[in-house]
Amino acid sequence: MWKKISHKFEKYPARMNVARKIVDLGLRVDKTGKIYCKDVLISDVALSRSVGVDRRTIKSTVDVILKDQQLSEIFENILPAGALLKNVARSLDFGIVEIEAEAGNPGILSQASGLISAEGISIRQAHAGDPELEENPRLTIITEKPIPGKLLSKFLEISNVKRVSIY
Structure with missing residues (x-):
């Protein structure tokens, strides 16, 4: 865009x-x-x-x-994305995972959500930064409960993922 x-x-x-x-x-x-x-x-x-x-x-x-x-x-048709829960997720006992990857590679959201789903954790919110607007776009996923640390290495195995942070 x-x-x-x-x-x-x-x-x-x-x-x-x-x-x-x-x-x-x-x-x-x-x-x-x-x-x-x-x-x-x-x-x-x-x-x-x-x-x-x-x-x-x-x-x-x-x-x-x-x-x-x-x-x-x-x-004339732009709409705000809505409130990202990232800043209040910890206060609500939600989990946060941030994934930085090579821009424009398909399947990262799908694979990350699959890993989360396999743990029986629901996703409350997902927000992907636009690679045309951000120098280092990130995929931020907010979950109903904290993400287990054991998933860190699995997120890093996703093709083209550079960094992962779990909060």
């Missing part, structure tokens, strides 16, 4: 940063040029502070998005 977006902003790094932040946060640009997180209006000022640009850059980025059919189809 990012390849379809980035070339439209490559001459304007500040606008590129705004577009990246909008995608990263799962914000949506409506037909009137307003920016939303689900049904919550996000002010240009708040977004500009977050990105480190002035609000005119937000406006010009939104203008580019709305004038381009492909961009508007993408940005």
Whole structure:
């Protein structure tokens, strides 16, 4: 997806940063040029502070998005991924496994979930970072109970897995 977006902003790094932040946060640009997180209006000022640009850059980025059919189809339909439970998993006695792998290799989620399922553990949540947006994308799996340490070596046996952390 990012390849379809980035070339439209490559001459304007500040606008590129705004577009990246909008995608990263799962914000949506409506037909009137307003920016939303689900049904919550996000002010240009708040977004500009977050990105480190002035609000005119937000406006010009939104203008580019709305004038381009492909961009508007993408940005008008983005939804936030929802709350990732990673930061509260320990407080809830959930398990966490983070897997860093070579980007673009199929089957990692399938194999990891198979290992977890074989232990009789349910998965509460899974989130895979986008390799086009993140330098080191990670697969984060939240489970109903902690993951046994004996699975560490099994996760590392999955093809193209570089690192595994179990919390």
